[in-house]
Structures are given as C-alpha cells and as structure tokens.
Amino acid sequence: MLGAAGLVLLALFLAYADASFTSYRLQLVSLVAINAVVAIALTVTSGYTGVFSLGQIGFFGIGAYVGALLTIAPKWKAPRVLPGLPEWLAGFDTTSWPPQLALLLACLAAGVVAAAVAVVVGLPLMRLSGHYVAVATLGFLIIVNAVLINWASVTRGARGLNQIPSHTTTWVAFAWVIVAIYAALRLRSSPYGRAMLAQRENLLAARGIGISILPTRLLAFVFGAFFTGAAGALLAHQIGAVAPTLFSFTTTFTVVIMVVLGGLGSVSGAVVGAAIMTLAPEFLREVEGGFTIGAIQVGAHHGLAQIILAVGFILVMIFRPTGLFGDRELGVAFLSRRPPNFDAQGADESLTPIVDAGVDAVPEDTRN
C-alpha cells in the first residue's frame, strides 16, 4: 500500500521533473538514482554481512567500461582507436536498436561481467574478516584502476572512453532503483538473507546452526557487484564519457559515506544517504562561491564543501554511529514507532558484535 503510494509519488515527481527541470537538474536526479543503486548494493554486500568492502567502486568501473564498449558506435571503437578489442565487440552495432533496449543490454551485460569478476575475486577474499577484507578489497580497487589506466588498447588509458550514447533517462535510472530495492528487501527476508544477518551477528552461532559462511558472504558480494556493475553502465550512458579517475578511492569513500550515513544495513537509509551525498555538494557549491555571515565576508573557497561533508561524517560517526536509520527501514512501522531513544539501545547493539572483544576493548570509562 505504502509502496504503491510511493511509486505514484515518484512517477508524478519524475513527470514533473521531465516537464520543468533544466537538463543539468535532470542529470542530477539521475545521478541520485545511480548512486542509490550503488549504495543499495553496498548495503547488501557490507551491511547485511558485516564484511566491509572498500572495492565496490571497482565493479562500478568494470560495469561502466563494459556497458560503454557495447553501445559505442563501431566507428569510435574501430581497431585503429581500440586495437585490443575482439573483433565481434568492435563491430557490435547497437546504433539502429531502440535506445532503451541497447541500454538494457548494456546494463545487464555490465552486471553479469561484474558479478562474474566478483565470483573470482570473492572466492578467496570472502574468507577474510574485519580489517583484512577491507584492505584486500581496497587492493582489488587499485588493481582495477591500474588495469583501466594501463590497458590502453581497450580502455584508451587515462583519457577514458567517450562518444557513449546518452541513453540513460531519469525513468530508467529510477526503475533500476526500484528493482534494486525490491531485490534487496526480498533477499533480506529470504533464507539466504537471514543467513547473512545471522553470521554477521554471531559467526560461531551461525556456523552452529549449519550456515556455510563462505557461500553466504559470496552471494552478498556477487549480488552487490551485479547491481553496482549495472549502475556503472547507467552512469556511462548518463554522462557520455568514462575515465579511470571516476572510479577512484574518493568515489569509494563517498559511497561508503552514503551507506553509513543512512545506516549500515538499511536499504531505505542507503537511498536517503545517496540523495543527501549527491545533492549536498550542489548546495555547498554555492557556499564555495563565497557568502556572508552577518558582517563577515567569506570568499570563494574550493574544497570547503568536501571539508564540511567530511566533518559532518565524523560527527555522525561520533554521535550516531549507527547512521540515521540504523538497521531499520523507512515505512509504516518507522513512521509510527516510539521515540528513537526508547529502543536505540537495541539498534546500537545490532551493529557492534562483528568485533571480538580483544585488544580493542578499551573500557568505556577511559573516554576522556
């Protein structure tokens, strides 16, 4: 019921946006959707399982390049431009296809390739936990970047690919958001999703009731990679050009903030986080342009927006480490629930137990 109402509202908003927004604003709306898909994917990969991946953007990059190579017109990917491309791909022509069909193919192919890479990468990496998996996935991201920069015969190196047809519309982008939300929520209430949550809460107990940890984590990793890859293709067809710098560590950090800000493990939190982190820099850009507080004139400052976001993020980590929504979802239950501090305790606990009480357990009262 609420879902249907939400869909109608979304459709009304998109129709309104189509009719009255400038193309720049429309692009911003699409970017919110694309980032939301990535954030939902990371919510599944890391939020559901507690396995912290810093390599998500690697799949974003793979998806963007795969999608772009499929739909770029053959004359722009001829052997003299991209000599390393296999013949069938160089001649693969979608220019006469309906744009949305070409985009759908690009997104699905991007998702499947990213998911296949995730199986190969995840099989060894998902055996690790805690810091170790964060470091190893960061390594994966850097390897992807090195390949994108150096494999010039296919990727054009640091210059990146351009001439990608702009097929992505706000409608398609939000369709992917809805599919991702639906899939993520369905996954969570399925036995596989329950297994993910269970092994996050207590590895030993989960093993005890017969959950195989590796396949469970691998499924979450591959699920996340598929949607991130598809979102990469959406991005490529939104901005029309891709370059390795788009898929750097900074992007990873932004997506991680989206997910953590919304609440690690909350799908709707990821969407809200994506919206905040995509739109906030736009508002803050005006701050960068200079403003006045009372009599104080603040000049134009580049980087100020980033500082404000980063400091804001640190404050959230300190004062509300579970993010805005924690593990919960935005919905009827959320709207009608009791005041937050009533049951905040339970939500806090749900996020902590990945850690073994070891050296890190500096007692509470050493604060300050």
Next chain:
Amino acid sequence: MTTFGQQFINALSLGSIYALVAVGLAMVFGILRLINFAHGEVLMLGAFTAVFFGASGWSFPLVVLMTVIATAIVGVLMERIAYRPLRGAPDVTLLLTSLGVSIAVQNAAILFFGAQPRPFPTPAVLSQQIPLGGGLQISGANLVTILSALILMVLLTIFVTRTRMGAQMRATAENAMAARLMGIDVNVVIIVAFAIGSALAGVAAVLWGARVGRIEPLMGFVPVLKAFVATVIGGFGSIPGAVLGAYVLGFGEIFLVAFLPQELSSYRDAFVFTALIVILLIRPQGILGSTEPEKI
C-alpha cells in the same frame, strides 16, 4: 652488477621511508586497532611545514626539528579530536572516521595552500652524488634516508624494550584492560604512540620531499597506502614486522620496475596489491604477526 647495486641502494632508501611511515601505523594499530588513514595527511602537513620553514631561511636541521614537532602535535590533536570520542567503537567505525579525517585535512590543505604542487627546497648537500667505489654512487638524500631510518629504528627499539613507557605501551597493546588495572594511564600511552608515530612521519615527510622534489596536498595517500601494505606484509600491529614489511615492499617495487618488461612495469601497483592479497590469504597474520585473525 652496478645496475643491481644501484637498484639495491634505491630499494633500501625507498624501504626506509616506507618503514618510517609504517611504524606509526603499526604502533597505533597495535594499541587501538585503528588503521589510521589520516597518517598520510600528517606526513603531508609535515612536508608543508618543512617548506614553510625552509623558505623562511632556517637551516636544514632546524627545519627538520620544527617539522617533527609540528607533525607530533598534529598527530596528537587528531587523536584527541577525532579518535578519542570513538574509543571502544567497532573497528570499521574507526577506519571510516580516519578516512573522514583524511579527506577533511586534505581539503583543508587545498583550501589554505592551493592544489598546485610546490617545489621542495632540497639542500644542496642532499642532491650531491657520493661515490662508493666499484662504479657505485649514492645520493646524499638516499644516504641520509637510510642512515636516519637505521638510527631511528634503533632508538625506537631501545624505547620500546628498555624504557618504562615502552613497557607500558607493549602492555597496553597486549591487553588494554589489564594494563589499566595495573595502573597504566592508557590515555597517556595512546598520546605518546601518536606523538612518536607522527614524529617519524615528519622525518619521512622531509625525506619524501627530498626524494620526489615537490609536495602537494594529496601527496600523503600513496606513502600511507604503501606503508599500510607494509604493515600487512609484516603483520598488523607488530613494529618489527612493519619495518621488515616496508623493506620487502621497497625491494619488491624497485626490482619489479627494474626487471619487468617495460609494458608491464606500469602495472607496478597492481602487482604490489596482488602480492598483498596473496599474503593475506596464505599468511594473514603477516610475516612476524602472532595473532591469528578471524578467518572462515
């Protein structure tokens, strides 16, 4: 043979810088289980301090001294402002916060210093080539790097193994709760760890500046990432392990570039991180690490 010798010196020098950075990471990790990504920004601020005092005409040793003092203060401030309120929080929260600190400091530096790279005023002594015989020569910068790393590591070892504060530090890393019950002021230990680690990063900043020749606000990322790999190779939280890992990494990198075919040498970072992943899988506790990490 001369090429090999020359590369050997290069690798030793690069490993020394990584070691100076890695020790700071390892000390903090050993005590707080925090991977301090913002350590690279300590290094970056150190480099800017050095340029500031260098441009004001101070003599080189004084510049180094001021840099070390400045970075120690920066490190302690970071701990006080960002990390102390999170004491006892999950590992991942700490890691993310340090990323936040890193981004905030980077952008603050862009705001105040500008994004343009600046030349690093390397003193003439350091750019001199000193012949070693047998056709080998060593640049002043490399010599100073290798020697200062050696001296500082010896001093650090003495500090950790022979002094009261060093013992307290080891005790806290072993078991913070028990250390507190034994009357150790854990907060003081943590501050000292940050101060020493950051001071070493200050030394590394000057040496890195002299090596690369220019500095910029985003310069901290690469050294800290490499130092981070070094601590993983050597074993998270182990100081000797971090030093060993740093030299392994330095040698690996230099010799990969020297002996791989040209078209593959640009994949250097990919090789480094592939090696890292392999090590994590085969021996996740690192070469010298003792604690077996949670593994499925």
